[in-house]
Amino acid sequence: MKVREVARTWLTHLAVERGLSQNTLSSYRRDINRYCDWLESARIADIGAVNTADVEAYVMDLRRGVEGRAPLSASSAGRALIVARGLHKFALSEGHVGVDVAADVSPPATGRHLPDTLSVDEVARLIHAIPTSDIATPVDIRDRALVEILYGTGARISEATGLMVDDVAHAPEVLRITGKGSRQRLVPYGSMAQAAVEDYLVRARPGLSKGKSHALFLNQRGGPLSRQSAWAALKKATDRAGLKKDISPHTLRHSFATHLLEGGADVRVVQELLGHSSVTTTQIYTHVTAENLRQVWRSAHPRA
Template identity: 55%
Template sequence: MARAVRTYLDHLAVERGLATNTLSSYRRDLRRYVEHLAEAGITELDQVSEATVSGFLVRLREGDPAHPPLSSTSAARTVVAVRGFHRFAVADGLAEVDPASAVKPPAASKRLPKALPLSDVEAILEAAGAPGTTLALRDRALLEVLYGTGARISEAVGLDVDDLAEPLEGETAGTVLLRGKGGKERLVPVGSYAREAVDAYLVRGRPELVAAGRGTPALFLNARGGRLSRQSAWAVLVRAADRAGVTRDVSPHTLRHSFATHLLDGGADVRVVQELLGHASVTTTQVYTLVTVDNLREVFATAHPRARE
């Protein structure tokens, strides 16, 4: 068994050219697998059954006296190494059957989106841009649009001036045309805070920036008059969060998560939020409802007289 593992690792190193760190991971994972087989009295590859491999996966997830339980991601990585080993053994004539082919790696657990409290979002928006500068007007408009529409960072920097539409008579919110994944377009309302920030930027900030370039329809410009890049837009948010004293990790997607979570907390229907976010399926959006359910549990546990033990 050990000889077969060495042959497989040599194959990965020489023929597949795997990196040293990756090989170390494979070596560590397969060493643990061989130990598991030895404890079961298995010394030959053709003695391994599908149940043997499945039992190893269970052991990875539950842990043992010598090893703590592995997360679904770490267990999946180990199972991938085992599956590759058995597949190679059959292809190289070291075994007749592949007992691991039907054993699927565990699915990675869904991570809940990290939404910021409204107070943190407001602090970040207030801290956008160095005070008194042209770029401060741009930065405030950018962050207000990101949070006010739930736009992806690529959608925000891809906006042109003509993608903005003023409110119709009798309405309070204008709209913005966002181009999402796969070229899909959607119209999203723009509230008064974002609209006012954009108007201030268009009147007092963008003309100065556009004069430094060759003319472009882009809404958000860099200091040279060209379209703002995703990386630069990201840096705008990070600097604003730093000025605001928000210590948790903040990214443009954090504002998108916060947009969705705050809408659901405020009573918005999940299908409405789906449309606003541009999700193809409501299933993608429903992960945000888990966040709001957690909030409801916390409120219930602290506020209801019969909720406490």
Template identity: 55%
Template structure:
């Protein structure tokens, strides 16, 4: 391989196989490296072996400041871009394309930690009740969908990706098979409320929806009998939240609430990690900050010796 484009595609093909990255993540990496290539072209650098550490440092700095031709990136996007560049250089060294990794000492930008927003249990219940308001098949489907998302901590994409055969409603052992990032699978238990909502949907609503289509294995169907899309699922949540009077609800809000409520109730963080499908417990530990803040607030409010 001689051209930067060939070497970039070789790296992307490698991480696609070795790391099992999703299509969206690979597309983001390709955009990141294309921006890097444009930066190198502006400096008349045509191959990896000619790149210096200073080049990589200048590129990392430019990500935050932007240029006349490219807008500055948010900290998370800038950090991901530097990670992609470092990975490419590390791979190039392993392949023998270069003799040194000039990106090794260039660190990604620190990302300000944003604590996830969690709803109260009362707010969650209000949203679930609002989702089931009305007659027909759609309210039963909407309630079942949101009960599954909150009851399992599933991502919206994982929930709409469920097939009928991925769900077991056996008494005492109900569960769903979720497929997460990188096609990683995990089995998550289903609680009583989710089971009841799914049974009502499957028995009374799914068949009428399926009659409008040509037959689909999907669990959650749209009005045309096809698989419910992520956008439609997000709309279902948004409408239910508006009806319930709960502001600022995002597709991940129920997932955040699932994790926070488990940890607040005393669940072990590693169990929550498995339920969420996080590769690292570090990702899950952000929720412990939320529960610690809650504990501190309760202590400060109610302990007689907390305030002077």
């Protein structure tokens, strides 16, 4: 069977059966098209003609950069390999091939990158820089609630902008978040975030709403707030706070996880709150807290 035909069937399966988001599907489609292009340049058209050496050569070419393409980082090449593996695993499950030739191909080695985080004081400066007084605009009040939610729940930016009003009203002190693969999780959020959301619902959202959307966070036209606009809101808050850091929504997610672990939370609890399918993903934050301890020790111990 032709590789591209198997790829089309697999992408349809991911969309319909697995319920992957459009953003994830777009990334998969880009990587799978790159893989198909590479196989065609190697004169391999049928999925059954691909062998393990071909998949390994593909990863090596991604790292080197071939045919005018820029070399990919180890992490980007690793993600591309995950997609290629998924295709071959699907081909095996559908009976198109008798063996999964990509199963034993190792991803390129990559150095561990510790995520950027803010201190508790920096988070407070960021949030308090957004006005909520009588002169605050509806957008200011919305942005305050948005940042409180991002830090208070560790939600991804797509999860925060995807919240519906009903997700807040679902249960007191608990937020219903829809994550990757349409999986839902319940995340508690604190009194400060609750107060900010309630303030937004009472003072700001009615003025923004045009009756068009049930989304929690609205833009000035009454539609759902986009991820790009949410990023812009965070950038504005960063400037207002005078923080000389490149702060993204993921910075707040990283800070949420790090501060929980520093406060004594169990890593598996943090895993559930973040919506990670594997605790391995969450364990990167244990390295962050360990590095913080080392830095304090180096600066404070007389024999460091």
